[in-house]
Amino acid sequence: MGISSIIAVILISLGTFFMAVGSIGLIxxxxxxxxxxxxxxxxxxxLILIILGLMVYEGFTLNSVKLLLIxxxxxxxxxxxxxxxxxxxxxxxxxxxxxxxxxxxxxPGGRK
Amino acid sequence: MKRAxxxxxxxxxxxxxxxxxxxxxxxxxxxxxxGVVSALLVTAMNLRLRRFHFYREEIQQVEARLKRxxxxxxxxxxxxxxxxxxxxxxVVASLQVAYAVLSPRMPIDPSLVIFKTRLPNTSAxxxxxxxxxxxxxxxxxxxxxxxxxxxxLMDVSxxxxxxxxxxxxxxxxxxxxxxxxxxxxxxxxxxxxx
Amino acid sequence: MxxxxxxxxxxxTIIIYVPFYRxxxxxxxYDRMLCAGSIATNSMVIIxxxxxxxxxxxxxxxxAMAYAGLNFIGTIAFAKYLGSTLKSKKNHGN
Numbered sequence: 001m002g003i004s005s006i007i008a009v010i011l012i013s014l015g016t017f018f019m020a021v022g023s024i025g026l027i028x029x030x031x032x033x034x035x036x037x038x039x040x041x042x043x044x045x046x047l048i049l050i051i052l053g054l055m056v057y058e059g060f061t062l063n064s065v066k067l068l069l070i071x072x073x074x075x076x077x078x079x080x081x082x083x084x085x086x087x088x089x090x091x092x093x094x095x096x097x098x099x100x101x102x103x104x105x106x107x108p109g110g111r112k
Numbered sequence: 113m114k115r116a117x118x119x120x121x122x123x124x125x126x127x128x129x130x131x132x133x134x135x136x137x138x139x140x141x142x143x144x145x146x147g148v149v150s151a152l153l154v155t156a157m158n159l160r161l162r163r164f165h166f167y168r169e170e171i172q173q174v175e176a177r178l179k180r181x182x183x184x185x186x187x188x189x190x191x192x193x194x195x196x197x198x199x200x201x202x203v204v205a206s207l208q209v210a211y212a213v214l215s216p217r218m219p220i221d222p223s224l225v226i227f228k229t230r231l232p233n234t235s236a237x238x239x240x241x242x243x244x245x246x247x248x249x250x251x252x253x254x255x256x257x258x259x260x261x262x263x264x265l266m267d268v269s270x271x272x273x274x275x276x277x278x279x280x281x282x283x284x285x286x287x288x289x290x291x292x293x294x295x296x297x298x299x300x301x302x303x304x305x306x
Numbered sequence: 307m308x309x310x311x312x313x314x315x316x317x318x319t320i321i322i323y324v325p326f327y328r329x330x331x332x333x334x335x336y337d338r339m340l341c342a343g344s345i346a347t348n349s350m351v352i353i354x355x356x357x358x359x360x361x362x363x364x365x366x367x368x369x370a371m372a373y374a375g376l377n378f379i380g381t382i383a384f385a386k387y388l389g390s391t392l393k394s395k396k397n398h399g400n
Contacts (some may be wrong), residue, residue: 003166009310012311012314013314015315015351016245016317016318016321018195018206019148019311019318019321019347019348019351020137020210020321020324021206021209021210021213021214022344023210023321023324023344023348024213024214024215024324025209025210025324026325026328026340026341026344027324027325027327027328028218029213029218029220031222032311032334032336032337032340033222033251033253034220034222034265034302035265035328035337035340035341036340037209037249037251037263037264037265037267038209038213039189039340039341039343039344040246040251041202041205041206041209041245041246042206042209042210043206043344043347043348044202044246044262045203045206046206046347046351047347047350047351048202050198050351050354051278051351051354054354054355054358057358057392058363060139060207062343062364063119063363063364063367065134065136066135066367066368066371067354067367069134069157069371070367070370070374071369072344073371073374073375074347074374075246075375076242077378078347078378079242079245079246079252080242080378080382081255081343081381081382081385082251082340082343083241083242083245083251083252083255083339083376084381084382085336085339085340085343085367085381085384086251086252086253086255086263086336086384086387087253087254088336088384088385089334089336090254090261090386092336092388094146094334094336096224098222098223098302098303099220099221100301100302102246105137135368135371137364
């Protein structure tokens, strides 16, 4: 195992960790808008880290240039997709969850 | 206007051709000829689409700004710096969300922030919208002309926008010394405020 | 080295089930679509890892690219459709 393989494994492990965190965030966070945070940021970083690891492992070939192309594409489109979804939800009338509304109530949740 | 259209058509063809050469690993005459035919076909299909303007007011606005000599070209070195800076911001943002998700008490306090910006052109606004989604604790919900509606996850996370550091970075992509970029901010913290 | 990728692929496949729970039980349609996007990102990574395991990364990269494009277009189409047609605030989601 060379040094590049070790760097690749470290990067891919970090990416897998962030992917797991993003998925747990989708379960734990209280409403749609907070979940969009988990999807829009953490998943993008996880994908970038894993693909960077694969690029380090692959070395400088045509394939790693294609992998870089995927990174650029996803970094551009993932926030745009999240924005499209939140915008649609806002126009639909879904209201965010606020901490201050929960003072007297027992049950939190993404209700309107 | 006519000349810009031609230049853009040629640029589009070159871009498509580079994309083809990148994706196909074969560099013999037959495959490159096929690439030329495909790129020409896509460019021809796009010609009519590009003459059609979906947002007429937007285009008029852009033209008006062009005549008043607003800066429209990116500064390349600044853009490279911005990409590196943005990647660092993404790392910070993910660590912040990871902390919020993994700590048992979940220290989140969402709020909506409405603010107006004074950015030089439309692509700057698009860059700012995408960057807000990627930087710590904030996502863009709505973008209407100059007005942004932003959802902030934690109490501290909106501060990067309110003190104007992120919009300032975006404005600095186009001009050296931008003035005050952010104004008219409103913060919503409960359903009664909406 | 290729053999180590199989562990990551298995781990990511287990992680897919977490957002899948939200797709099944999510309170609103938007939650379901958001988590479907998360699953798509995850499976894109798995496709790339499988490509490295089979030594055919040149082929699997193109599949992953098409997957990324389809994911984006699907999300945009969904948001466009639901943002413009559904005006009623009752009987949907919640």
